[in-house]
Amino acid sequence: MGGDVIKPITYFQDMPIRKKIQIINILIILPSILFLTITLYNMTLNQVMERALRSSDHKLELITNTINTLFNNIENYSKLAIINKPYQSVLNSDGTDPQSLEDIQLMYVGLTSLVESSPYIDSVVIQSIQGNKTYYTNNLTNVTENNLSIYPGDQLITAKGSAVWIETFQSPFLVNAQHINLLAVGRRIINISNGIPLGYIYINMDESKLSKLYGNDEEGLQSKLMIINANGTIISSNDPGLLQTTLDTEKLQMIFSNDNSSQIFDNGKETTIISSKALSKKDWRIVYEVPSKALMKDQWKITLFILGYGALGLLFALVLSIVFSNWITKPIVRLSRAMMAVGNGKLDTRSPITSKDEVGQLAYKFNDMVGEIQGLMDTVNQEEKQKRSLELRLMYSQIKPHFLYNTLETIRSMALMTKAHDISKVVKALGDFYRMSLNKGQELIPVIQEKKHLESYLYIQTIRYSHIDYIIDFDSQIENCRIPNMLLQPLVENSIQHGLREKQTGALCEISGFIETKDGADVVCFVIKDNGKGMNEELLANIWHREQNQLDLSSFGIRNIQERIQLRYGPGYGISISSVIGSGVEVQLRIPLAFDKKGLPERSVKSS
Incomplete structure (x- = not known):
């Protein structure tokens, strides 16, 4: 039995050194490749996830800026409309004199121009303060005082002329002969001469057009882009089926606890990247959600490609670097630690001397220098103490x-x-x-x-x-x-x-x-x-x-x-x-x- 074990050992000892190194490398490489594969995969996965998070943040930043700009433009249109002279004149008159008829015509021209000024403005409605007079663009039908109750007039009164954004609702009137989902901004119209409220203006936006503004994404990503309110209700989305639904409680907690940042969400079934940013209007937020697997579908191929071309060289370099770096750098590390200790004030530290090469000579001179510094420090500190004592005595002696x-x-x-x-x-x-x-x-x-x-x-x-x-x-x-x-x-x-x-x-x-x-x-x-x-x-x-x-x-x-x-x-x-x-x-x-x-x-x- 013992001879059977000794023969392979003797055979290995008699082998040429080149073959010995090859056999040792194989024995080391086989288990190491598996370890390196897992490590590189995780590293690459983390890097891809980080890039995905940054990309989501950047994408959402661009979309947020675009939507904020659009909302600001719509508000500016409404601000200009409430001081329009024909609008003021029509709402302030009884409509019987010829001038009023001319102003009404100018009002309808102005409403048409307002719709044509932006592709995202779908329609405009103006209502008198009593609710008995209503004016709207010609693409609206079945507009009644009862239908207009969907607009929150009490909020407009409280806002005192400021813009009030109205969340998505299905129009009770017909827009181009159909009911569609609208968002609206409303303002109270005030007589610019005496400050008396005259009526309200509502600028409607087609939600489907708004979703197209941010809804385009790379094919196959299965991403969701949506605008939510403070309660998590979706008021606009690139997926129409999500409108008026509410996000999961766990998602909402993550969105509102990590303000304006991207996070990884895992509900046990699917892992997604969720980014959110606050919009400048009301308490709305825009949310971007994309499945992580859609971003990682080519990750394994990348890992295999890296391993196929770099595994052998990496492992060979790793073995050589471990052996030779430990052998060469151990005295240097000891000397470095001694220097750090001296730098922290431990002047009794000395570096071990294990050789007479350049590192050993450096350690010898270092120890000699530290010894001299320690002696000088003791001398200087003693002199400083004596000087301070003498100065204090001299100060006391100044009582003339x-x-x-x-x-x-x-x-x-x-x-x-x-x-x-x-x-x-x-x-x-x-x-x-x-x-x-x-x-x-x-x-x-x-x-x-x-x-x-x-x-x-x-x-x-x-x-x-x-x-x-x-x-x-x-x-x-x-x-x-x-x-x-x-x-x-x-x-x-x-x-x-x-x-x-x-x-x-x-x-x-x-x-x-x-x-x-x-x-x-x-x-x-x-x-x-x-x-x-x-x-x-x-x-x-x-x-x-x-x-x-x-x-x-x-x-x-x-x-x-x-x-x-x-x-x-x-x-x-x-x-x-x-x-x-x-x-x-x-x-x-x-x-x-x-x-x-x-x-x-x-x-x-x-x-x-």
Whole structure:
């Protein structure tokens, strides 16, 4: 038994390589062709169905535009007719004077011209408001007041002169000696002189002519084109037997739930493509339905043709591509995944090195480069943290000693001149100021805390400079917003020291805060405005362009705040300054709106 198995294996091993490849290809191709046949058939089927859906949409779009244009033209004809002078004159007179007889003749000429103006206008009827006078084209017979009750006069009254479309009905009167299906548009005729209703005009359209407008389709498709109302009742169709019938509930649900698009409908017996679009008049829709099998009758032939000429080449290429691509690209895929991981911030990722070829050398250099970048990143991030810590310490140190001395001197003077109540207020303000300035080392604080900080500082300053007044107006929506500590006080201090201190009377510092939208995102905007002496353009430019060793304390404070903001939030935020000589300075500061205790995530070298 074992020898019987070994002999074929030995025989196969002894075969030439060419025959081995042929046998292996046959063993692989036979099951693969079946799989490929099914796959290609489904792919081609889906593509044909997609093309059919697009074709249905396009066809229906053209038909919809044509019908909308026709309906608009018919409405325009009716609009012109209701202001026709002979029509107005006849409906407004008793018909006994000679002029009325002449107008009646002109009316009939006008009605004939209206029918001849469009091949889709079948007939026209004009009825007086009392219903006792009726005028119509000569192709109508047996027109009575009772027959005309089929027209909805109450809807025309409600429409107040606008066009009212009337769904398909079988004419109670004779049209060219027979009863036919009509659609109509009606309007109320109003005296153009005094606005009194005079009558109604009805322009009738032959439904069979309308269906010919869109009813032609490719032979053998067995398609259905129809116009339906909101209830699904068919009011026009290329199949006369469908008139006044109602579509299936499932079809209606699909049509109205998928507005203006093509869908595949399968009721278990037949699969059809249904397209629908809304018409511009009333709540009518045009629907196009075609069996999918009519579109797919040549699909199998196409699939066999593709397989017959391409199966062998596709399978051979597939086998070779799988074998050689896996062998060649596996190291590259590993290197690519390592690069993606590094790009996502995982700097501890390394690519395995399995060879010394070009890919192996590239992986070696990549690992070496990532190691150097990781070391540099750690160094830079550490330096950034140290820089931020130093800047915050420097900001805290900007509480100038002379301010403390001046405040203490103020307290001493008040102790000599007044009772202890005012002194207590100043001392409390000073204590609150330093308590909120230090803030237990917290870098982010609520806006309401910064507001209290400003109030303490400005209260002390107004005691010192009695001619200075201030207004703080923050929107209540930003009170719990988180902002960096000591963000606004240096700007207010600059406003007082350089703008208001030397102003004799009427010195005012206004601080406001509110939410505004910038590039589609909400930001917090703070405005510090004074009415001091102001600055010219040269002084404004010097604030940003002075060398580091040339900065005075005010410029340094502004630059420091600008750098703190942009370091934390990015270059899209910060300070802008404007000024007019003699009118003061306005400083605007913008940062992102953040209510979380941690604020927005700090920008680091990795994410930048």
